Amino acid sequence: MRQRGNGQIGDELQIRFTGYLIQAVKRTQRDYLMSLYKDSTQEVLTEEIYAIGKTLEQEVMEQMPFWETIEDSALLYALKQLDERERYILLGRVLDEHSFDLLGAKQGLSYKGAAAVYYRAIKKVRRIIKEVNSRDI
Amino acid sequence: MTFEEMLRRAKTGDHEATTSILTMYRPMLIRYAIINGRLDEDLYQELCITLMRAIKLFKI
Numbered sequence: 114m115r116q117r118g119n120g121q122i123g124d125e126l127q128i129r130f131t132g133y134l135i136q137a138v139k140r141t142q143r144d145y146l147m148s149l150y151k152d153s154t155q156e157v158l159t160e161e162i163y164a165i166g167k168t169l170e171q172e173v174m175e176q177m178p179f180w181e182t183i184e185d186s187a188l189l190y191a192l193k194q195l196d197e198r199e200r201y202i203l204l205g206r207v208l209d210e211h212s213f214d215l216l217g218a219k220q221g222l223s224y225k226g227a228a229a230v231y232y233r234a235i236k237k238v239r240r241i242i243k244e245v246n247s248r249d250i
Numbered sequence: 251m252t253f254e255e256m257l258r259r260a261k262t263g264d265h266e267a268t269t270s271i272l273t274m275y276r277p278m279l280i281r282y283a284i285i286n287g288r289l290d291e292d293l294y295q296e297l298c299i300t301l302m303r304a305i306k307l308f309k310i
Contacts, residue, residue, distance in 0.1 A: 126310065127253040134275065134304045138282050141300040145293050146285070 191241035199234040206231050260305045268305065275301055 192200060198220055205211045205219075217227030251259075251267075259267035279301065283294035 126257070130253075130257065130304070130308055131275075133308050134301060135278075137300050137304050138279065138297055141296050142282050142293065145290075145296055 187242045187245040188238070190245055191238040194241055195234055195237060199230055199237070202227055202230045203234040203238070254310065257305065257308070257310060261310075268302070271305060272298065272301060 192203075195203065202216045202220065205216045206213070213224045213227040213231065216222075216231075217224050220227065220230075222230065251270075256267045256270055260271050279294060279297040280289065283290050283297055285293065
């Protein structure tokens, strides 16, 4: 790269120019990589949105805690009245469609025990919802 | 032709002098245009433009 035999003044000038150029080249490279990175992250986001095809509302709902997604206030109130074990088995059965065997094993109960807790919880929820709705009217 | 002469001529828009400087610095530009082991041609073009701008802006 360096041109030889130009004398000391020429050498110094070339060294200065090379240093100046290296700075400019590094700046251009950094700016280019930054713009490339920005483009790639924007492309991924757009692709993800279109690939999944979700609306903004669906995405927001998925990010929210479970309690916040329940719109029926009576149901929410009823679920909050259940104890931890009843709620775990009810939601595990209804939402995740787990078997009573699995739910029972996780809670230290037999199949029959888990089923009994589930049906008791369902009854309790129905009763509470009925009470809440009758009070509202 | 000394580097100083070459640079002065390139600054006035001399095509031959500009090409000589570009040829001289091409290996360096290529080295900076390699991203993940591959030559990024767009970046190389940008760096060539940067060299042209540097020729114009550099104060002798």
